[in-house]
Amino acid sequence: MTVLVTGATGTLGRRVVDRLRREGRTVRALTRTPGGRTGLPGDVEVVGGDLTEPRTLTAALDGVSAVHLLGATGHDHAPLRTGPEIMAMATAAGVRRLTVLAPDEGGELEHAVRAGGVEWTFDWPIDLMPNALGWADAIRATAEVREPYAARRTASADEADVAEVIAALLARGGHAGRRLVVTGPEALSPADKVAALAAATGRELRFTELTDDQARRQWRAEGLPEEGIAFMLHMWATVPASVAEVTTTVEDVLGRPPRSFARWASDHADAFRA
Ligand SMILES: NC(=O)c1ccc[n+]([C@@H]2O[C@H](COP(=O)([O-])OP(=O)(O)OC[C@H]3O[C@@H](n4cnc5c(N)ncnc54)[C@H](OP(=O)(O)O)[C@@H]3O)[C@@H](O)[C@H]2O)c1
Structure with a gap:
C-alpha cells in the first residue's frame, strides 16, 4: 500500500510521513519543488506536483491506494478549488482511502469527495x-x-497528535464518512x-x-x-x-488522551x- 502525502514538506505533513513509515507503509511525498532539499527520509519517494494544477498530479497518483490531501492551501485556509478534478484523477488511479485536511466548508471540495466513491475522512485541527x-x-x-x-x-x-490521527486513519481505516475536529x-x-x-x-x-x-x-x-x-x-x-470546544477525536482514534x-x-x- 503506497500512500501519497500532500503537504509532506510542511510542519504537519512531515509528521504524517513519519507516522506512516512507522506503520510500515510505503510513502510518496508531494512537493511543488521536487528538485530542492526536502529533508525527508531517503526511503520516501519525492514527486513533483501542484494541487492547484491537477494535470501536474498524474505521476504522483499513479499506483497509490491512499492519499492524505491538503484540502486548504495558503494562510487563509481557503479550500482547494480543484477538488473535483483531483477526485476524478484519484478515483481513476484506484485510490481507495482518503484523509482530507480541510475545514467544514460544504463546498465543491466536499461534494467531490463525497461523490468520489472512496472511503474518506475530513480532519481539521482548529x-x-x-x-x-x-x-x-x-x-x-x-x-x-x-x-x-x-x-x-x-x-x-x-501537531504530532494530528499527524498520528491522520496516519492511523490512512493505514488502518475506521471513522469513514466523518468530519473529525482534532483538538x-x-x-x-x-x-x-x-x-x-x-x-x-x-x-x-x-x-x-x-x-x-x-x-x-x-x-x-x-x-x-x-x-x-x-x-x-x-x-x-x-x-x-x-x-x-474540546473534542474526543484523539481518544476516539488513538485510544489515548491528547497531548x-x-x-x-x-x-x-x-x-x-x-
Ligand atoms: N497552523 C494552523 O493552526 C492550522 C490550523 C488548521 C489547519 N491548518 C492546515 O494545515 C495545513 C498544514 O499546515 P502546516 O503548518 O504543516 O503548513 P506548512 O508548514 O506551511 O506547509 C505547507 C505545505 O503545503 C504544501 N503546499 C502549499 N501549497 C501547495 C500547492 N499548491 N500544491 C501542493 N502543495 C502545496 C507545501 O508544499 P511545498 O512547498 O513543498 O510544495 C508544504 O508542504 C495548512 O495548509 C493549513 O490549511 C493549519
Missing part, C-alpha cells in the same frame, strides 16, 4: 500548537508577547500559553494585550503586509466560540530560551 513558535523571537529577545484579543481561547492540537485536551488563552512556556523554560515571561491600533503599529514595524494585518485582526475579532500544551512547551522549550 489551531496547531506550533503556531506558538511565532512568538519565539520576541520571547527570546524581550521575554514578552504582545498581541490583541487576549480573551480568545483555542483548543490547540499538538488538544483544553482551551487556552494566549496568556495561558505564555505561562506554560514560562514554566517550561524556567523564565519569567509576560503577556501584554494590545488594542487593534497598537497591534497594527507593531505589525507594520515588524514588516507584516497590510493584507496580513487586516486578515489577522478580522480573524481574531470574529473567532467563533467553537474554537474553544497538552504544557507538554508541547516542554518538548519545544529550547526555541524559547534566551
